[in-house]
Amino acid sequence: MNFSKINQEHKNKNVMDVSKKVILSVAVIAAISLTSCKNETKKETESTTTEMSKEMAMTELSFGVRGNCGMCKKTIEKAAKSVEGVSEANWDVDKKKIDVSFDDTKTDAMAIHTAIAESGYDTEKVSGDEEAYKNLASCCQYDHEMKMNRSEEKDNHSNHDH
Ligand SMILES: [Cu+2]
Numbered sequence: 001m002n003f004s005k006i007n008q009e010h011k012n013k014n015v016m017d018v019s020k021k022v023i024l025s026v027a028v029i030a031a032i033s034l035t036s037c038k039n040e041t042k043k044e045t046e047s048t049t050t051e052m053s054k055e056m057a058m059t060e061l062s063f064g065v066r067g068n069c070g071m072c073k074k075t076i077e078k079a080a081k082s083v084e085g086v087s088e089a090n091w092d093v094d095k096k097k098i099d100v101s102f103d104d105t106k107t108d109a110m111a112i113h114t115a116i117a118e119s120g121y122d123t124e125k126v127s128g129d130e131e132a133y134k135n136l137a138s139c140c141q142y143d144h145e146m147k148m149n150r151s152e153e154k155d156n157h158s159n160h161d162h
Helices: 002-057 070-081 109-118 130-134
Strands: 058-064 086-092 097-103
Touching: 058 109, 070 086, 070 097, 070 109, 097 109
Parallel strands: none
Antiparallel strands: 058 097, 086 097
């Protein structure tokens, strides 16, 4: 008699334990999914901030580069983009001027001038490499006296070194 009563109580206790466990695990799962949602949101915010600060670190610069045609444009832009940290390079055939965007923690203006000069083209600061110039297509062998950086508004930064 006694024994079966105890057994019954024991069973009841088991049932109680099981339902407690179920409630507990539901609560845990809910808590985990809440936390993971929060984490995801946080991560997204963080990566957005990183991208934004990356964009803010980009330095934009334009300077004169001599050249004649679309082939020159390709060579000049390829040379500028070969510099690590340069993300954009756009040479204007009419203005004889290049616009570049670069990460100033990775490179600087002189590295870009030098890379373009090595491909055979004169920049405002560095004369084009003579050997590379001789190897340019004859249509690309521009006049070394050519006026460069023909933009209307004069960029104040182009007149002094940093
Ligand atoms: Cu050309």
